[in-house]
Every structure is written in C-alpha cells, then in structure tokens.
Amino acid sequence: MLLALDTATRLMSLALHDGYRLHFEATWHTPNNHSIELTPAIQRAFAQVQITPADLAAVAVSLGPGSFTGLRIGLSTAKGLALAQNFPLVGVPTLDIVAYAVPAFEGRLVAVLQAGRGRVCAQGYRWSGPVSGWAPTGQAEITTWAALVDGVEEPTLFAGEIDDNGQALLAESTPLVHVAPGAWGLRRAGFLAEIAWARLRTGQTDDPALAAPIYLHQPGVPHP
Template sequence: MARTSAGTGPSRSFVDPIGVLRLQRSVAADAVLFRARRTTSRTATGVSESSVWGLNLGTYGVVMLVAIDTATEYASFAIHDGSRLLVEETWKTPRRHTAELLPRLAVALGQVDGGAARLSGVAVTKGPGSFTGLRVGMAIAKGLALARGIPIVGLPTLDVVVAAQRADSRPLWAVLQAGRKRICAAAYCWQDGEWREETPPHLTTWPKVIQEISSPTLFCGEIDPEGLQILTALAPLVTVVPAAFRVRRAGFLAELGWQRLYRGEQDDLSRLAPIYLQHPV
C-alpha cells in the first residue's frame, strides 16, 4: 500500500518525547510476542524465521524494516518485509516533521500484518539535509532501534532519490535545496548494475553546476523553478527526469537498507550521526 498526501498539523521544532515514548513502549512490548513467534516457528517447523516468511534475510534475520526520511521539507516513511513494500507515505511538511511523522508511523505499524512485533530493522537518511529535519528522523530511528534492540543503518540522502532512476549511460546529478539559492549536488554514474557516486555531495549553485556539464547528463532531486528554467534551456544536452521520479521516497530507502542488512552490515547506534555540509574553506 503506497500513499502520498499533504502534511497538516501544528508546527513543532523538537522531538515530542511523549509520542516517542508511546511508540517505544508499544514496540518494546511487542518484542516479547516477536521472540515467542520465532521460537515457535523454529521448534514446530525446524526452520528459521527467515524461511517461515519465505525470505533470505541474511545475518540479522530481519522480518520487517521501517525506513524514515526527514532530511528536507519532505517527510517519508516505509515499511518493507524484504519482498513487498507494505506501506509508504510521502508528503511535504515544512518544519512539522515531528508532529506529523510519529502519529502516521504508529497508525501504519498497527495496520500491517503482525504489527510492530515483526519490526527488526531500521533505515534512516543520515544527510546531507536540513539541521532540524535530520535530527528529527535520526532521533526517531534511534529510539526505535534502541527500544527494540535491532540493527540500524544510515544511508546518504541523495542515494535514495538516485535509487529511483533507471539505468542509463549518461551521468546523473542529484540535488537537494540548501537555501539562500544554494543546492547540495552529487554526481553518479551507472556501473556494474547500479548507480555509483562519482562526485561527493557538496554545496554549490546552479550556475556552477552547469559549468561542469560537457556531455549529455541527467538531473533528479529537488529542482526548484530557477533550476528547472536553467536546465530546460540546456536541452537536449541536459535531461530533467519526470517530476514523480524527482521525489525522494522511503520505499527506495527501505530497499537500500535491506541490501546493507542482508550483507550483515549495521551502524553503531552511539556513533551514527547526521551529516551536515559546510561551505568549502
């Protein structure tokens, strides 16, 4: 079930401790049921939980992963069981991430089969992005991982929008809005069946980016009206991907998170921190 909606609700700047604790208590309580189900399935069938769900889940035996992205003015979350995208919501919510994300996430977890009892992995965008947005997403993701004692993986923000793009021989630039007519941009190329970063994320401007374009190039991500006007004027040298493919969606974040967990990777909960970009010295 995939949904996209417009954000509503009061503006808040910090993580709502009551909402976080309520969600953590619910998830922690469900952990007992989760462990009981794993024990029962192994005893009764003689196979692991990953086989019960028909999945090859890797080292951590993840049966459901939640992905959270609040890096910019868009908020998105997804619930993914490794073979299916169960829930996804994406909406625009300037400065209201906390007030809107927690209630929606709690409802979504209550609607999926097995609920929070199956939640055993978390993926979150770690930046670049806005200071407040990244802090909110990171705090909620860490709270869930800590309450459940489950692995967490942080992924670069721009990798998420790039993951939605089709294979192409042309280089791909992904961008985020950074305010004050600045953008955060990174370049990727298609290699060995995946998009790979060629130029790391950096603060720049549209005039500076187009100076680096010398061959047919794709652009995706948060392209503002000024950028769209500049890029379309460069056609056919530059191609801007369709609007639906420029929106960052947590479903793709979940896919990337699954890849890392399947390889047995996870981040240190105490060391995982947002990445903020600064002007070059």
C-alpha cells in the same frame, strides 16, 4: 519488517518493508513540522499493517545531507527504536535514495536537494550495472544551479528537488542537460527500505549509538 524513515527535507516519507514486499508507504510535504508529524505517521503505519515496534527487524534512516532539524528528528527517532528494541540501524545518504529511483542512463547523473537561498546539495553518480546501480563519484557539495550547468561537459541527467529556477536554467542550457521526470525525483522511503535490506543481507549496519547525520555545513553558519 523494516521501518524506513526519511525526514531530510520538507519532503517526508516512511515505509514498512519485509524484504520482499512493500506493506506501507507514505510520502508528503511538510512545512517544517517534522517533530509534530513523524510520530503520528509511524503510529498510523503500524496500525494499518497491524504491527508494533516489537515486530520490527531493523530501522533505516536517511542520514543527509538535508536540513539540520529534519535530520536530527529522523535520526533520533531511528536511534531510539533501534536501541529500545535492540535491532540494527541502517543509515543511507539522502542523495543515494534519489539516485536509486533513476533508471540506467548513458552519461552522468546528478542528484539534487534544495539547500535554501538559491543553493542546492548535489552528488554525481555513474551507472555501474544492473546489480550495483548508481555509484557515487566524488563528494556531495553545496553549489548553485548556475555552477552545476556550467560544469556540464557530457550527457548529464538531473534528478531530485528541482525548483522553478532550476527548471528554467536547465531548460535553457546545453543539449547535454537532461531533466528526469518529477516522479523519478520523488524521494520515497520504499526505495530507502530496499537499499537498507540489501545492506542488511551483507551485514552493513550502523551502531545506533554512533550513527551521525551528514551535514555539508554547520547549522546556523552563514553561507555565501
């Protein structure tokens, strides 16, 4: 059984997946109470599936980008379990989880997360086939909705955490812009678990002692 944890933003999610079936999944919004809510949520999941940490084969965690506090809590919990139980840890970039849920699209995919103060974290992807799915292009960046819209030069599908301002700008922009249904942008730990199992089967794991979050800026440093 693999435990998947995503605490990268105010959207939290966890799942238990045995490599073939999803046994438990919960996804919810939190008012920045990650440290209070995560451990009880894991305990409820274990109780419902009737397992203990000793029954886990691995843990997967969202590495970021995301909030400093959320990422730190999720990664420290995953590291603690992996080191205590001596099983693998698989870290997955947060925006890859968003992309995984989106079906094939003839054009470019842009996965987004809220970054605060009118900014978003964004990562571009290209469809590389039914086996490989969405492959990232370039680097994730912190930008604005206006800059993202101005940069559209081909059919582009936006998915992820799209706030009211983003929805309005995207709706008023070029016909090349498409917005994914809200359910596609819901970052579910079940998808994180499936990515992690695929990597586990090919030996792609992270050293729990060295795994580090992906930050697009230094915590506490002002940004324009």
